[in-house]
Amino acid sequence: MPKQLITIINTVLAILMLLSPVISINFGPLAVYLSSVFVLIALFFEARYLFDKIKSLEKMKSVLDEGLERSDEDRIKTKDEKNKESAVINSLADGVLVLDRNNKVFFINIQAKKLLGVEDENLSKKSFSELAKSSNSVASFITENLKQKSETKIKLKNGLILDLSTSPLKFRDNDTGTLIVFSDITKQKLIEKTKNELFTLVAHQLKAPLSSTKMALKMLLNGDFGELQKQQKSVLEKTYDKNESLIFLVNDLLNLSKIEEGEFLSAKSPTDINSAVLTVIKFYKDEIKKKKIKFIFEKTKEKLPKINVDSEKIKMVIQNLVDNAIKYTPENGAITARLSSDAEKIVFQIKDSGIGVPENQKTKMFNEFFRGTNAIRTGAEGSGFGLFISKKIIEAHNGKLWFKSEEGKGSTFCFSLPLRS
Amino acid sequence: MGKNILIIEDDEFLRGLISKKLASEGFAVISAIDGEKGIEKAREQNPDLILLDLLLPNVDGYEVLQKMKENPATSHIPIIVVSNLGQSEDIDKAMKLGATDFLIKAQYTAEEIVNKVKAAIK
Numbered sequence: 013m014p015k016q017l018i019t020i021i022n023t024v025l026a027i028l029m030l031l032s033p034v035i036s037i038n039f040g041p042l043a044v045y046l047s048s049v050f051v052l053i054a055l056f057f058e059a060r061y062l063f064d065k066i067k068s069l070e071k072m073k074s075v076l077d078e079g080l081e082r083s084d085e086d087r088i089k090t091k092d093e094k095n096k097e098s099a100v101i102n103s104l105a106d107g108v109l110v111l112d113r114n115n116k117v118f119f120i121n122i123q124a125k126k127l128l129g130v131e132d133e134n135l136s137k138k139s140f141s142e143l144a145k146s147s148n149s150v151a152s153f154i155t156e157n158l159k160q161k162s163e164t165k166i167k168l169k170n171g172l173i174l175d176l177s178t179s180p181l182k183f184r185d186n187d188t189g190t191l192i193v194f195s196d197i198t199k200q201k202l203i204e205k206t207k208n209e210l211f212t213l214v215a216h217q218l219k220a221p222l223s224s225t226k227m228a229l230k231m232l233l234n235g236d237f238g239e240l241q242k243q244q245k246s247v248l249e250k251t252y253d254k255n256e257s258l259i260f261l262v263n264d265l266l267n268l269s270k271i272e273e274g275e276f277l278s279a280k281s282p283t284d285i286n287s288a289v290l291t292v293i294k295f296y297k298d299e300i301k302k303k304k305i306k307f308i309f310e311k312t313k314e315k316l317p318k319i320n321v322d323s324e325k326i327k328m329v330i331q332n333l334v335d336n337a338i339k340y341t342p343e344n345g346a347i348t349a350r351l352s353s354d355a356e357k358i359v360f361q362i363k364d365s366g367i368g369v370p371e372n373q374k375t376k377m378f379n380e381f382f383r384g385t386n387a388i389r390t391g392a393e394g395s396g397f398g399l400f401i402s403k404k405i406i407e408a409h410n411g412k413l414w415f416k417s418e419e420g421k422g423s424t425f426c427f428s429l430p431l432r433s
Numbered sequence: 434m435g436k437n438i439l440i441i442e443d444d445e446f447l448r449g450l451i452s453k454k455l456a457s458e459g460f461a462v463i464s465a466i467d468g469e470k471g472i473e474k475a476r477e478q479n480p481d482l483i484l485l486d487l488l489l490p491n492v493d494g495y496e497v498l499q500k501m502k503e504n505p506a507t508s509h510i511p512i513i514v515v516s517n518l519g520q521s522e523d524i525d526k527a528m529k530l531g532a533t534d535f536l537i538k539a540q541y542t543a544e545e546i547v548n549k550v551k552a553a554i555k
Contacts, residue, residue: 216488219517223538224447230542231450236457259539278521324521 022050107194111140113187115158127174127194154178159190165197173198208269215266222259229255257393264397267328268380271401277325277408282318285326285358285429286311286351292330293349299338306346316353319429325405326429329413332398333362333425339392341366341422357411357431363424369417377415378403386419402427436554439463439480441471441497442515443489447538451484451515454543455550468492472500475507482554484546487516487527495530502531511553515546 025047101108107124111117116137125135128150140154149166153176156162163177175195182188229252231237233245240248293300293309300307337347345365352359367386369377376382381396388394399413406413406427417423438460442448445466452462463478465471468489475483483501487494494516501507511533516523519537527535533553536546 216517219539220444220447220488223517224444224450226539227447227450227541227543230544231454234544236453263539 109192111190283323329402337364365422368419437480468497
């Protein structure tokens with residue numbers, strides 16, 4: 013019987029019993045007996061209800077207990093993982109610094125603290141500029157590249173060389189911080205430097221026998237050691253050419269190692285580009301005559317201002333472009349070189365009627381070691397370095413080097429140099 | 434009177450080539466295979482010009498150049514440096530020490546060197 017019904021019946025009987033003297037209805041012992049039975053039944057249902065309630069409470073408790081236990085385990089596991097993560101990040105050879113969206117320190121590992129020369133234990137929430145006391149260049153690089161992807165190499169006051177990279181770190185939408193990684197590349201740089209020095213030394217050593225050979229061959233060709241037959245002369249001429257190209261190659265290699273070193277440009281000085289071009293052209297006078305090439309140099313009517321550049325290196329670029337133009341233009345071809353300027357820059361242009369650059373190889377022209385397939389087919393000597401080095405030189409002067417070309421028709425190579433360095 | 438040229442160069446082959454060329458142009462050639470001998474011969478024989486290599490055994494070419502220019506007995510002798518070192522710093526250093534000219538070996542034939550000698554002596 014539903015609990016509520018029994019309670020109602022009991023209540024009614026109880027009220028009637030209370031009112032019995034008033035109403036003079038004599039319920040007698042039967043009524044008392046009946047109501048006792050109903051009370052017992054009610055109690056029974058009440059008890060069962062309570063018992064069920066207790067059971068479900070107990071069940072809830074055990075579920076909660078289990079939950080708590082698991083949550084404890086989880087907490088221990090998380091703490092464990094966090095400790096392991098920290099251990100991993102702290103044992104990284106690289107320094108890691110994470111800034112939150114307000115550019116305050118969110119996380120910094122031991123190596124980062126060491127590389128920045130910071131002692132404090134608790135740096136959380138500090139602005140990073142307080143950290144970078146040991147090097148202003150570190151602070152300014154980070155300031156300029158907050159939340160952006162960038163990379164640079166910085167030399168610290170204590171002699172360490174760092175590779176510093178920044179990148180945005182997205183925690184959630186609208187919550188982006190900055191991840192900064194410091195890599196100590198001092199040792200690496202030292203090894204590179206030693207390798208370069210060795211390389212330079214070897215290249216210099218190579219030049220010695222090459223020079224002797226050059227002189228000896230020239231003297232032989234001149235008849236200093238007796239008159240030569242036609243065939244002997246022909247072979248010696250070819251040998252001389254091959255030797256010359258070896259000398260060029262060694263020079264290119266030496267320049268390459270200087271580029272790698274980063275100490276590539278020598279001191280700049282005011283240079284007259286016009287006379288630099290004339291000097292180079294003079295050097296190729298014989299070659300131009302031999303190939304019966306029509307070579308014209310158009311200079312501007314106004315006098316070009318001198319510009320502050322590494323004149324040896326710029327001469328090298330001019331030589332590279334002129335050399336290529338002559339080398340890859342067949343006999344009886346035409347080459348026109350032109351110098352011009354505007355308010356901001358000087359432009360050198362050289363146009364040839366040579367083999368041109370194949371369309372699908374145009375993007376590779378400035379790559380190291382690259383020579384166009386049609387260039388290789390001409391049999392002319394070339395290292396593939398020339399344009400690569402020339403581009404480096406021009407760009408180191410904040411200039412541009414570019415070309416237009418049509419295979420079989422010719423190419424026009426140009427470079428510009430800013431008037432103000 | 435034939436002019437005397439002192440050539441200080443440790444590469445025998447090369448020295449031979451340049452000497453031969455100089456001789457064919459009427460010069461008398463004095464050879465030295467290292468810096469010390471070079472300085473000695475310069476003092477003894479007072480040549481009209483010195484061709485000096487920089488990469489020498491024992492005493493470095495720059496040092497030879499310096500010593501020659503410091504010694505009043507030899508400081509008047511024009512010295513043409515003939516070397517494969519060719520960076521602007523190397524050239525500057527030699528010119529500052531008093532060299533008359535700097536020729537990068539790998540860029541010159543024996544004939545061209547002799548022409549430079551003639552021009553310097555004139």
